[in-house]
Amino acid sequence: MNLPNLKEARKRTKQEVEHVYLKESYDKIKQGSKYYLKTYGCQMNVHDSEEIAQRLESLGYEKTDTLEHADVVILNTCAVRENAHDKVFGFLGRCKHLKKEKPNLIVGLCGCMAQEESVVNEIKTKHPYIDIVFGTHNIHELQNLIINYNNKQEIDVYSIEGKVYENIAYKRDSKIKAWVNIMYGCDKFCTYCIVPYTRGKQRSRKSTDILNEIKSLVELGYQEVTLLGQNVNAYGKDLDQEISFATLLEKVAQSNIPRIRFVTSHPWDFTDEMIDTIAKYDNIMPYIHLPLQSGSTRILKLMGRRYSQEDYLKLFNKIKSSIKNVAITTDIIVGFPNETDEDFQKTLEVVNTCQFDGAFTFIYSPRIGTPAALIKDNISLEEKEKRLQKLNKVVNEYSLKNNQKYLNQTLKVLLEAPSPKNPQKLFGYTENMKLVNVTADSSLIGKIVNVKITDAKSFSLDGEVV
Numbered sequence: 520m521n522l523p524n525l526k527e528a529r530k531r532t533k534q535e536v537e538h539v540y541l542k543e544s545y546d547k548i549k550q551g552s553k554y555y556l557k558t559y560g561c562q563m564n565v566h567d568s569e570e571i572a573q574r575l576e577s578l579g580y581e582k583t584d585t586l587e588h589a590d591v592v593i594l595n596t597c598a599v600r601e602n603a604h605d606k607v608f609g610f611l612g613r614c615k616h617l618k619k620e621k622p623n624l625i626v627g628l629c630g631c632m633a634q635e636e637s638v639v640n641e642i643k644t645k646h647p648y649i650d651i652v653f654g655t656h657n658i659h660e661l662q663n664l665i666i667n668y669n670n671k672q673e674i675d676v677y678s679i680e681g682k683v684y685e686n687i688a689y690k691r692d693s694k695i696k697a698w699v700n701i702m703y704g705c706d707k708f709c710t711y712c713i714v715p716y717t718r719g720k721q722r723s724r725k726s727t728d729i730l731n732e733i734k735s736l737v738e739l740g741y742q743e744v745t746l747l748g749q750n751v752n753a754y755g756k757d758l759d760q761e762i763s764f765a766t767l768l769e770k771v772a773q774s775n776i777p778r779i780r781f782v783t784s785h786p787w788d789f790t791d792e793m794i795d796t797i798a799k800y801d802n803i804m805p806y807i808h809l810p811l812q813s814g815s816t817r818i819l820k821l822m823g824r825r826y827s828q829e830d831y832l833k834l835f836n837k838i839k840s841s842i843k844n845v846a847i848t849t850d851i852i853v854g855f856p857n858e859t860d861e862d863f864q865k866t867l868e869v870v871n872t873c874q875f876d877g878a879f880t881f882i883y884s885p886r887i888g889t890p891a892a893l894i895k896d897n898i899s900l901e902e903k904e905k906r907l908q909k910l911n912k913v914v915n916e917y918s919l920k921n922n923q924k925y926l927n928q929t930l931k932v933l934l935e936a937p938s939p940k941n942p943q944k945l946f947g948y949t950e951n952m953k954l955v956n957v958t959a960d961s962s963l964i965g966k967i968v969n970v971k972i973t974d975a976k977s978f979s980l981d982g983e984v985v
């Protein structure tokens with residue numbers, strides 16, 4: 520059977536490198552050379568960075584968390600909002616400075632910003648210290664770019680999405696939870712969103728490849744997989760042999776992995792079949808991230824979201840009433856062009872009705888190349904910030920209220936690692952994705968344990984193992 524064993528895949532990448540490149544060019548990477556990898560943006564980027572890390576390590580680089588120790592710096596970037604751009608160029612300033620002291624330092628930029636023509640032009644004309652640039656469709660070129668780097672800026676970005684690559688080796692950040700891509704790109708073209716341009720059209724992986732990857736993760740002892748896609752509900756629509764996301768989910772649920780999650784769900788493609796499947800299997804976690812974006816039907820139309828306020832509420836209620844103990848979080852944008860105070864009130868109305876477990880809230884940021892960027896951005900920043908503040912206040916109140924429901928209850932928590940804020944405690948997540956800081960022995964890391972909740976805050980719970 521054609522099982523892509525992860526260890527095998529890792530070995531294969533190394534062999535490919537040794538085979539394809541001349542030994543002498545491979546040797547120019549000195550023993551003990553280090554890489555510093557910084558990731559911005561969504562889970563897709565986090566997972567891409569696991570591939571980048573593996574590729575760098577296959578060349579002999581070792582990871583460092585100290586920029587000053589690095590021989591290669593790679594910034595894996597996000598283009599969803601303008602402030603991400605500013606942060607990246609802010610950080611690149613530090614790299615430029617460091618390069619003065621370490622002229623052999625290789626500075627690389629990849630990810631969604633690398634797919635933006637305006638950014639590439641900016642790099643070419645204003646940032647000569649950026650040595651290599653590669654895009655979201657050609658991460659596999661990384662070793663090539665480094666080995667062949669010849670003190671000349673190299674920009675290698677595929678403008679057209681490539682095929683779906685299989686048997687990719689990853690240096691996974693966790694031995695407990697794993698990301699699994701089920702598709703790449705997005706066909707939804709929401710009018711404000713740059714993702715379909717930076718990540719390309721939707722390309723689903725074959726279900727057999729996904730299931731084989733999950734099987735090998737189960738063999739390695741992983742407790743949780745998160746199926747990744749920009750719009751997982753549309754999974755399979757582009758395959759020759761069409762298969763629904765619900766069918767894929769059902770197959771994954773039968774694979775003995777203790778916990779299955781998935782992000783992100785677009786309300787438009789959310790079927791009853793999906794709801795039934797999630798409700799049916801105990802190992803599909805009752806947690807759904809369901810971006811609302813706006814509560815105003817008029818603005819939703821301008822955003823090209825294909826649902827109305829009513830549709831969203833109907834779906835929300837169906838999910839809540841069908842899936843036991845489900846938690847629902849959302850994304851909301853304020854200040855989309857022409858959003859009136861009345862439109863914004865409609866967003867608050869939906870938030871008050873749904874009482875989300877959490878929400879990521881954003882100020883609209885025009886992205887060059889998207890249809891919305893052509894509409895005059897006619898709301899002042901002051902007004903947008905006012906709306907965001909108002910929204911955040913309500914959102915946080917509901918997060919706290921939802922968390923308080925769990926006081927004194929016993930919940931199943933998958934313990935992951937010492938809590939970064941309090942290393943005496945471990946942190947983990949409940950089935951419905953509540954972050955819990957737990958007083959527990961480190962021998963319980965990687966285990967699903969019963970935890971009694973002793974305190975509830977807006978963004979986390981505290982508890983004790985029982």
Ligand code: 5AD
Pocket residue numbers: 599600711712713810812850851852881882883884885886
């Ligand atoms: N401006 C502000 N927020 C945006 N998002 C996507 N594009 C933009 C933009 N141009 C938000 C959406 C999406 C989340 C990942 O980022 O809410 O769901």
Ligand code: SF4
Pocket residue numbers: 705706707708709712713714715749750785
């Ligand atoms: Fe962007 Fe819309 Fe696709 Fe989400 S569904 S990635 S918001 S275009």
